[in-house]
Amino acid sequence: MKWDGYGQLKPTGPATHRRSEGFTKLCPFSPESANEDQIAAARFPDAPHRDARLGRHISCHVGAASEPPFRKRGSSGGMVTWVAAELMGRGHIDGVLHVHPGEPGQPFFGYRISRSQEDLLAGARSRYHPVHLAEVLDQVRATPGRYAVVGIPCFIKAVHLARAQDPVLAERITHMLGLFCGHMKSARFVESFAWQLGADPDRVRAVEYRLKDANRPANWYTAHLTLDDGATVQNEWFHLADGDWGAGYFQNSACDFCDDVVAETADVSFGDAWVEPYSSDGRGTNVVVVRAPLIQRLIDEGVAQGRLDLHPVDADFVADTQAAGFRQRREGLAYRLTWTRRGIRPVKRVAADATGIGWRRKLVYRTRAAISRNSHRMARLASLTGRPGSYLGWARRAYVVYEGLTYHRGRLAPLFDRVERMMQRGGPER
Template sequence: MIKIPKVIDLVVKNDLCIGCGVCVYQCPSNALEMKWNDKGFLIPEISGVCDSDGGCLDVCPFNPIPKKEVTTEDDLADVYLNDATKHHSKIGKYLGIYAGYSNQYRLTSSSGGLATYVFIKLLEENIVDYVFSVKDSTKVGVNYEYSIASTKEELLNASKTRYFPVTLATVLPKINELKGKVAIVGVGCFIKAIRLAQHKNPSLREKIPFLIGIICGGVKSRFFTEYLSGKIDVELENIRKPEFRIKDLNSTASDYSFGCLDEDDGKEKTIKMREVGDMWGTGMFKANACDFCDDVTTELADISIGDAWIHPFNKDGRGTNVLISRTNLSEIIIQDGIKKGDVTIENISLENILMSQQGSFNHRHTALKYRVKRAKKRGFLVPPKRHSNYNITNDFKLVQRYRMKVRSFSLYIWAKNKNSLAFDAAIKRKLSILGYLTYLYQRKKRIIKRIQRK
């Protein structure tokens, strides 16, 4: 009887794989390899003989049957974030909450440049010797991938946001060959996978002393890049160096563009994202696993960094970060940067950090119970979740249902016909229904708030 890796059987087949690739690193029999699936995501596939020891499942952030001591992010935080003196159910353990930017790297980064600043400080202060970050790939058909940086110059080449599937499987297998310590950047699920790997292999805790978490609105399929490139008339085979957050310094932070180099004519072409429509609230091209993630602020990282989508920072097209420190080392780096004048950072309130990610909290916390219940009714396995006790109104249930329809339909349609005009026509009706349902839901919320204020 052929043995099937447990992560394939219990996670991939349930459409809960996020592509982190830590299972590939963990597999003792080297039976897994990351491949592109028909939805434009990287997932593990069987490439060798499996011994079914279950190690691959132990490090999976969407493991539906986790060990008791690491059931949720809260359990892992109790192990790895002992410095943190404060806690909030929505953002996890923390020391400080800030907003600001790097004075040197702001304009060359997607937002405020603080992630780049922190990584460079980690190298300059010899806290780590290497950084695993995402940069341009030289592989055919792959725009970006994780790579190993050991110099400031290499890090500066990886200082932009990449809405493109990547996997840690390209770098983690090399970690034991590297002499020295490593810092890693990742979204919440990737950071959780690393913490689970540290739990299973305690030596990795010393080897990886620092994690930077990027606050994430959802992992996008490679179809997202293909679709946006099609909107600016770049053929799939000619896409080079896509940029997802091209700033408009004379406008607001959210008024950014997508652009890429067209290898056919050597020209860079761009389009304002506001011309494309809502690619985030609708869930288009998003991984299914993201609908079962309740970690909005990368709670398990040493430091969490995102965009300051709140007044007055959102009015500045140069970009501003929100930042949550969770360990003493992250606090030292922040305070030292302020003292030396390397960064412009101010304390913000808990209310402000919650407001900056309000849409994500509303979707991933408030509506989680509905999605979990619906998935279980259809026979899918779902990992234990912390924020699955909210009851939502029927109008919000309809919004959720249509977001899920739009998400899955967008992947299905693009796989059939990779033409942006045809795609827009095919999905138009579903987007119109979702837009109308969302309008009714938001209108009802506003009416209720007005009544409550009286």
């Protein structure tokens, strides 16, 4: 994997040629690789397929780890680290592959193998940064043992596909812990943070995407940068030009063709409970989707022992916490698949369909795609020319359009509202 000019990681080398049989079956976005339904059916044959949004699952829960220090050290309810630590503590695994802050002189984040609870806690928190699994999977091949992997949906799927081709990985990677995902960001996102926080991007040494504060709502994200002299700068995302996650700034283009929100191929998946009263609880709250019997037993025992504060919920509750993500990857994906494109034609579980989508919603999806595509270009140009204001000015203007279309607010909202009324009435207003 190598960095491109947009701050994204791309596969390189002869083995990644799109006609290479190994690569086409390994890449999670390849039309020739197994899809999520096929992988889940083979791994969880006894788990009911109750809901197409969540895939196969045994149970769903909302809550947090009440056993310290997991909730406090995590970005949400601490459940990811609690389950990983429990698997390790009971001897089911010898190590966990998950994302850690990078060492000095290295990228901000990267996959490492944790072999103790303290190492697990050091790797907790959200990391909205490009990373890859190549080096850490080589470590698994070189070191016998049983391992768990923590990752977003496409990473978990990629590990399943790698296990299908590599018997060593199939034997040693025994558990998959999935994270709900909205989309991947490029490394330029950190550069944009620095520009807007008045810092030189070259001086940034550490990044915290979600600085946790129990006294503030969990959905009030705060970007926090540590500079080379130890000084720190921070601000809430909603004060940033590109701080609205749904607008798609710096989104990886592959994310436009993902139909898995909740890591359907993972043994257990974790997300944030983005519904009230949980989204206002600054301590953080998880939703948990369980697919493997072993994980269900660990959770049941944790609840019975008072170590977990979890309550059962249904699939609709979990889907509601990720409502925007499901719109983007169901209705939005169906619409995007109707667009004329060159190159590889994605094969998804969602069929191409533009019927029943109003003009305004179509414009939302078009605008989001344009913001995603052009944010890479504008930020790169701003970096090369040393004029960050050119990107930030563009980002703010683009958001005015997106805000008016999506939220019916801002300077352009009255215009879009008037057009919508005209179309509903079948003609111009008089």
